[in-house]
Amino acid sequence: NYVNKGDFADYSISVAQAGTYDITYYIGTGVAGGQVDFLLFEGGSWVNKTQKAVPNVGWDNFQPLAGGSVYLSAGTHQLRLYGGGTNDWQWNLDRLVLTAN
Numbered sequence: 001n002y003v004n005k006g007d008f009a010d011y012s013i014s015v016a017q018a019g020t021y022d023i024t025y026y027i028g029t030g031v032a033g034g035q036v037d038f039l040l041f042e043g044g045s046w047v048n049k050t051q052k053a054v055p056n057v058g059w060d061n062f063q064p065l066a067g068g069s070v071y072l073s074a075g076t077h078q079l080r081l082y083g084g085g086t087n088d089w090q091w092n093l094d095r096l097v098l099t100a101n
Contacts, residue, residue, distance in 0.1 A: 002059075003083040003090040010080050013098075018074045022101050023050060023067035026094040030059040035085030036093075038067060041078035051084060054091045062094040069101065 003009075015021075023038055034054035039046045050068035057063050083090035 001092045003092070005083050005085060005088050005090055007090070008080050008082040009093075010078060011096075012076060012078055014076050015072045015074055017100065018072065019100050020069050020071050021098040022069050024097040024099065025052070025054075025065045025067050026062040026097070027054055027065050027091050028057050028059055028061045028063060028094075029054045029089070029091040030056060031087045031089050032056055033085045033087035034090045035083070036065075036067065036091060037080075037082040037084040038070065039080040039082060040070070040072075041080070046080055048082075054085070059092050062092070070098075072098075 038050045039048050049070045052067045
């Protein structure tokens with residue numbers, strides 16, 4: 001909660017089946033200028049796959065936000081959610097959902 005500009009959280013996920021996955025954030029912010037970046041650790045560095053502006057809907061009013069899509073191979077991946085917007089305060093996140101499409 002209360003992610004600041006430049007803050008991040010890293011996750012390890014296991015993907016059973018390779019494919020393209022839609023990203024949905026359940027996220028809220030009380031400011032303008034918030035952005036969530038979805039990065040994957042590939043080839044020894046973090047690669048930014050998608051960026052999504054977070055609309056001002058209130059800090060704990062977690063609304064679904066379509067975050068684009070990403071191709072994931074089967075296996076374990078390291079992902080990072082990063083506060084990449086222009087405001088010092090960014091967003092609160094309830095959950096992230098990856099859905100095969």
